[in-house]
Amino acid sequence: GFYTALNILRHKLATQSKLVAGVDLFEALPAPFGLVRYGIAPDHSDAKNVTNRFGEVLDDPRVRYFGNVRVGRDITLPDLRTLYPAVVVATGAHTDRRLGIPGEGDFADAASGDAGGGGSSSPPAVLPAQLLVEWYNGVPRDARRYPAAAAARAAAALARADSAVIVGHGNVALDVARTLLLPVDRLATTDIADDALDALSRSSVRNVVLLGRRGPLQMAFTAKELREATRLPGVRADVDTDLVRSQLHAADAAGVPVDRPLRRLVDILLDLPAAPPASASARTLSFRFLSTPVSVVAPPPPAAPPLASLVVSRNSFRPDNPAAIVPAEPPVVEKLPPALVVRSVGYRGEPFPGLPFDPVSATVPNRKGRVFEPNTDTSVPGTYVAGWLKRGALGVVAATMRDAAETADA
Numbered sequence: 001g002f003y004t005a006l007n008i009l010r011h012k013l014a015t016q017s018k019l020v021a022g023v024d025l026f027e028a029l030p031a032p033f034g035l036v037r038y039g040i041a042p043d044h045s046d047a048k049n050v051t052n053r054f055g056e057v058l059d060d061p062r063v064r065y066f067g068n069v070r071v072g073r074d075i076t077l078p079d080l081r082t083l084y085p086a087v088v089v090a091t092g093a094h095t096d097r098r099l100g101i102p103g104e105g106d107f108a109d110a111a112s113g114d115a116g117g118g119g120s121s122s123p124p125a126v127l128p129a130q131l132l133v134e135w136y137n138g139v140p141r142d143a144r145r146y147p148a149a150a151a152a153r154a155a156a157a158l159a160r161a162d163s164a165v166i167v168g169h170g171n172v173a174l175d176v177a178r179t180l181l182l183p184v185d186r187l188a189t190t191d192i193a194d195d196a197l198d199a200l201s202r203s204s205v206r207n208v209v210l211l212g213r214r215g216p217l218q219m220a221f222t223a224k225e226l227r228e229a230t231r232l233p234g235v236r237a238d239v240d241t242d243l244v245r246s247q248l249h250a251a252d253a254a255g256v257p258v259d260r261p262l263r264r265l266v267d268i269l270l271d272l273p274a275a276p277p278a279s280a281s282a283r284t285l286s287f288r289f290l291s292t293p294v295s296v297v298a299p300p301p302p303a304a305p306p307l308a309s310l311v312v313s314r315n316s317f318r319p320d321n322p323a324a325i326v327p328a329e330p331p332v333v334e335k336l337p338p339a340l341v342v343r344s345v346g347y348r349g350e351p352f353p354g355l356p357f358d359p360v361s362a363t364v365p366n367r368k369g370r371v372f373e374p375n376t377d378t379s380v381p382g383t384y385v386a387g388w389l390k391r392g393a394l395g396v397v398a399a400t401m402r403d404a405a406e407t408a409d410a
C-alpha cells in the first residue's frame with residue numbers, strides 16, 4: 001500500500017494534480033507499515049529502513065492515515081467508492097498454506113483446548129511459521145491469526161525440543177531457522193517482542209533441519225538470506241554437497257538452464273566448509289532436499305506433543321523436468337526423530353468483501369492492477385489491487401516495488 005501511495009504521489013499527483021487531490025490510507029492495525037513492521041525478522045533491521053521512506057509519505061500534507069479501521073467492519077468498499085474516485089486494495093495474503101497430511105491437525109484449535117482432528121487424544125504438532133512470525137514481531141494479539149494460547153503452547157514446545165524440522169525452502173523458513181538458532185544476547189539487541197525473547201531464552205532447540213520436497217536447483221531462497229543463515233555465530237551449516245553437485249552436473253548435462261541467481265545459491269552451499277566432528281555444544285542448521293512430508297506421528301511419552309515425528313518419502317531428481325516431484329523407485333519412506341515440526345510452505349490471499357476473487361490463484365482478478373470481473377473484459381470502475389492480493393504470495397521487496405508502480409500507472 002505505501003509503495004503504491006509513494007508512486008501515486010511521485011507521478012500521478014505531480015503531473016496530474018488537478019485530477020487527484022490526495023491519498024487517504026486505511027489500515028486495520030493501529031500502527032502503519034504492514035508487512036515491513038510485522039513480517040520482517042527482528043534481526044533484519046536494515047530491511048526495515050524502508051519505513052523512513054514510508055514516513056516521508058505520511059509527512060506529505062496530501063496524505064492522511066486512518067489506523068485501526070477495518071473495511072467490512074467499520075466501513076464498506078461501496079462506502080469508499082462513493083467517497084473516492086479510485087480505491088486501491090493492498091491487504092496482502094494472511095492465510096498460511098497447510099501441508100494437508102494426516103496428523104497435521106489445527107494448531108489453533110489445540111491451543112484453545114480442542115484436541116483437533118476429531119477428538120484425538122494427541123493434539124496436532126505442526127506449528128505454523130505464521131504463528132511464530134506474528135509472535136516474535138509483536139503483532140497485536142487481537143489481530144493475530146492464531147490465539148495467544150497458541151503462542152504459549154509454542155513457547156512450551158521450544159523449552160522441550162532439542163530439534164526442529166522446518167518444512168519449506170523459502171526466506172520465511174530461513175527467518176524462522178535463524179531466529180531459533182541466534183544467540184539470545186544478539187536477539188536482545190533487536191526489536192523482537194519481549195515475550196518471544198523470554199521464550200527463546202529458555203529454548204532447548206539446538207538443531208534445525210530445513211526440509212523441502214524438491215532438489216537444490218529449486219530452492220526459493222535469496223542469496224543474501226541463505227549466505228547469512230550459513231554463517232550464524234556458533235552454528236554449523238550442513239548439506240549433502242555430493243547431492244548438490246550431482247544435480248547441478250545432471251542439469252548441465254541435460255541442457256537444463258540454471259540461471260545466475262540459482263547458481264549463486266548452489267555456490268553458497270558448495271562453499272560450506274566440511275563439517276567438523278559434532279560436539280555437545282554445537283548448534284546445527286541442516287538442509288535436506290527431495291523429501292515429501294506424508295504424515296505426522298505423535299511420539300509415545302515422554303516425548304509428548306507438541307513434539308512429533310515427521311514421516312517423509314524420498315523423491316528423485318529428473319533433469320528433463322527439474323520442477324517435478326517424482327517419488328523414488330523403489331519407494332523410500334523414513335520416520336524422522338521426534339522434533340518440533342514447523343510448516344513454512346507459503347501464504348494465500350483471502351477474499352476481500354465486495355471484490356471478485358479467484359480461489360485457485362487466491363488473488364483478485366486484475367490486469368496490471370485494475371480489477372476485472374472474472375473471465376470478462378469488464379473492469380470494476382475505480383477499483384485497483386496491489387501486492388500479494390494482486391499477484392499471489394511470492395516475490396521479494398523489489399518485486400513489490402515494481403508491482404506498486406504498475407498499479408499506480410493503471
